[in-house]
């Protein structure tokens with residue numbers, strides 16, 4: 213058993229150790245060890261089917277663990293579901309708004325599940341709709357909202373219980389750039405309020421912008437973890453040369469400090485300095501090519517590409 | 523180790539789930555309240571007068587109108603509860619992911635199931651109450667004990683809604699309801715609603731009395747006429763026991779579906 217005394221002692225909002233989730237023969241999450249500090253924004257990156265949603269569902273007590281241990285604010289997900297769920301706000305990957313209720317009633321019905329008194333729920337719901345930019349849609353039918361509005365409504369719903377931890381499973385998938393940047397601003401504001409944020413995404417830019425630390429995972433295993441900048445520094449050199457439409461050609465080996473890579477029809481050359489890359493670029497004057505600073509996407513492709521080859 | 527899942531129900535949480543359905547229905551009350559009452563009321567009066575004119579009241583120890591009114595009252599409620607806990611529940615669970623959303627809040631899975639089942643049962647009780655108001659005008663209710671009928675229907679429908687709900691959380695396609703609905707609706711013809719069970723061949727009589735709905739019909743009829751006896755008590759006991767057993771089954775199956 214864990215106690216709330218322990219909870220204040222630990223600096224971690226979420227602690228997983230040897231967390232395993234199996235679906236029949238398939239191991240969706242495979243002995244993951246990780247900690248998420250209180251108040252930090254933490255990212256989960258990984259290809260489709262990597263196990264991101266499964267891990268998140270275990271954290272918000274929607275799916276039981278097969279084995280291992282998982283503590284959320286010091287409470288055990290196997291025993292203290294009710295306490296954990298009271299502290300967590302959830303934005304699931306799939307929309308599950310209530311189509312039988314209008315926008316504001318979607319929030320008010322949630323308030324009842326959290327035992328928030330009705331008069332408080334009304335004003336809270338109105339505040340959150342304003343915060344998320346849906347103030348003028350209070351009485352709209354859920355079905356009449358665009359995809360982006362639905363997503364925002366789910367974020368508002370996740371905030372109804374004043375969560376200490378916000379779990380967002382691909383919150384910005386399908387949103388236009390304006391709405392996405394808007395949502396990022398909101399999330400930054402929540403972080404300033406010391407809410408711990410756990411976020412999965414397929415947008416590397418999003419992870420780089422929002423996350424203090426992140427995990428890159430595949431097939432239920434952690435491939436790398438750390439601060440975004442650190443991950444870039446440790447896994448790829450500073451600069452990349454991309455050459456497109458290289459179908460069937462083998463990358464050249466020009467210098468010990470240049471690391472070649474192939475992804476589809478594109479060749480990548482990583483190097484610590486620009487001078488090492490320009491001569492290579494000149495070897496293919498008729499191809500589309502580009503030299504740029506390396507980024508998180510390079511790390512992602514390198515790590516997950518390698519794990520897929522194994 | 524076997525433990526009763528009914529002990530895991532939290533009343534406030536179950537009520538919150540119930541309230542969600544209530545709120546949705548309240549918005550649709552015009553469509554939800556009156557049309558479903560028309561058919562049962564007409565059928566009671568039509569059966570009562572039409573077939574009643576062919577049957578001497580002595581055969582049944584009461585006018586056929588009274589006899590069949592108790593039956594149709596129960597059958598109407600039970601159909602309502604079954605539809606709520608089959609198609610209604612399936613839509614919420616599968617197509618609207620309502621259960622998924624609820625289970626991300628502090629509501630436990632047993633309270634979720636209890637709220638859903640109770641919702642189906644209270645719709646049955648509510649319908650029967652409204653039909654009884656009409657029956658009162660026809661002079662069919664002979665005893666003030668009739669006031670207890672909605673309570674009996676509430677309890678009985680809890681058991682039958684639980685059976686429907688247990689089936690709902692065990693299927694993977696809406697077409698699988700064909701089997702269930704066929705069986706459920708067939709049972710409505712041999713539950714003593716339209717004619718006394720003792721007119722059936724012996725084997726069917728046993729089958730009939732094993733169905734909790736037969737006891738709900740019998741007990742409701744006893745209350746309507748004010749003739750309670752030892753058998754009435756036995757019926758009440760069987761209704762109570764079967765409701766407890768089937769609701770426990772339904773909640774355990776729901777937990778398996780949601781977390782298995």
Ligand SMILES: Nc1ncnc2c1ncn2[C@@H]1O[C@H](COP(=O)(O)OP(=O)(O)OP(=O)(O)O)[C@@H](O)[C@H]1O
Nearest residue numbers: 235238240258259260261262263264265266267305
């Ligand atoms: N309920 C389930 N039953 C069986 N297998 C499942 C279930 N849920 C997930 N899986 C499997 O577990 C693995 C991890 O799935 P998960 O949804 O966690 O991936 P993800 O990283 O969230 O992917 P995506 O980026 O596509 O959302 C996948 O192989 C998936 O098929």
Ligand SMILES: [Mg+2]
Nearest residue numbers: 264265305381
């Ligand atoms: Mg996912």
